[in-house]
Amino acid sequence: MISEMVLVHTDDVTLPGDFVVPTPARAVVLFAHGSGSSRHSPRNRMVAAELRTAGFGTLLLDLLSEREERxxxxxxxxxxxxxxxxxRLVAAIDWLEAQPDIRRLPVILFGASTGAAAALVAAAERPDRVLTVVSRGGRPDLAGEALGHVRASVLLIVGGQDHEVLKLNQEAALRLGAPxxxxxxxxxxxxFEEPGALEQVAEAARQWCDDRLRSVRKAAPEE
Structure with missing residues (x-):
C-alpha cells in the first residue's frame, strides 16, 4: 500500500495532498473539496475511506495554498x-499520470459543492484520462460551457431536502452531453449530516464506479 503526503506542483503554487493507494488498486479517486473546505474535510475523508475498502486509491488535495485559504x-x-x-485539478490528473506505479489506472473525480464544477471542468480538459465524475451536493451549474464538453459519465448525488441545489443539478443535467x-x-x-445519509453517498459512489469499471472491461478488446 502507498500512503504518503505528496506535493503537486502547479504553475503558481504547490499543493499538499494525502495519497493512499491499496494494493492492488482498481482506480484512483481524486477529491475536489468545496466551499471553504480542504483535504481534511471529514465528509470527503469518510467517503474516501469507504472507497479504499473497495479497492480504490484516493488523493485528497488542497486546491488552495495556505495564503489563498486565509x-x-x-x-x-x-x-x-x-x-x-x-x-489545479488538471495539474493533479497530470501528476497522477506521472506516477509509475499507478499511471495506467483510471482516474475518477469526486467533487463536492463548488469542487464538483471544478471536477467537470477538469474532466472536459482531460477526456482521455477521466473515467467518471461523481458530484456530492455539487454545483455543476458553475461549470458553465464545460458541461457540454464533458465526455466522462457523471453521477450527481443531492440531498432530497437540499431544494435549491437539487433544482440547479436538474437544470445542469439537461446541459450534459455525457451519460x-x-x-x-x-x-x-x-x-448529508443526517444519520446514514453520508453512508448512502459512499455506497452510491462505490456502486457507480464499480459499474463504470465493468463497462470499460467489457469494452476492452481481447488480447
Whole structure:
C-alpha cells in the first residue's frame, strides 16, 4: 500500500495532498473539496475511506495554498474561481499520470459543492484520462460551457431536502452531453449530516464506479 503526503506542483503554487493507494488498486479517486473546505474535510475523508475498502486509491488535495485559504476565508473569492480550481485539478490528473506505479489506472473525480464544477471542468480538459465524475451536493451549474464538453459519465448525488441545489443539478443535467444519473438521498440536507445519509453517498459512489469499471472491461478488446 502507498500512503504518503505528496506535493503537486502547479504553475503558481504547490499543493499538499494525502495519497493512499491499496494494493492492488482498481482506480484512483481524486477529491475536489468545496466551499471553504480542504483535504481534511471529514465528509470527503469518510467517503474516501469507504472507497479504499473497495479497492480504490484516493488523493485528497488542497486546491488552495495556505495564503489563498486565509484570503478566501475573509472574501470567499477563490472558492468560486472555477477556472482556477479546474486548472489545479488538471495539474493533479497530470501528476497522477506521472506516477509509475499507478499511471495506467483510471482516474475518477469526486467533487463536492463548488469542487464538483471544478471536477467537470477538469474532466472536459482531460477526456482521455477521466473515467467518471461523481458530484456530492455539487454545483455543476458553475461549470458553465464545460458541461457540454464533458465526455466522462457523471453521477450527481443531492440531498432530497437540499431544494435549491437539487433544482440547479436538474437544470445542469439537461446541459450534459455525457451519460449521467441523478441520485437523490431522501431526507438529506446539503451536508448529508443526517444519520446514514453520508453512508448512502459512499455506497452510491462505490456502486457507480464499480459499474463504470465493468463497462470499460467489457469494452476492452481481447488480447
Amino acid at each position: 484570503h478566501d476565508a475573509l472574501t470567499a473569492e477563490h472558492r468560486f474561481d472555477i477556472p482556477l480550481l479546474g486548472r 449521467h444519473s441523478l441520485r437523490v438521498v431522501p431526507g438529506a440536507t446539503h451536508l
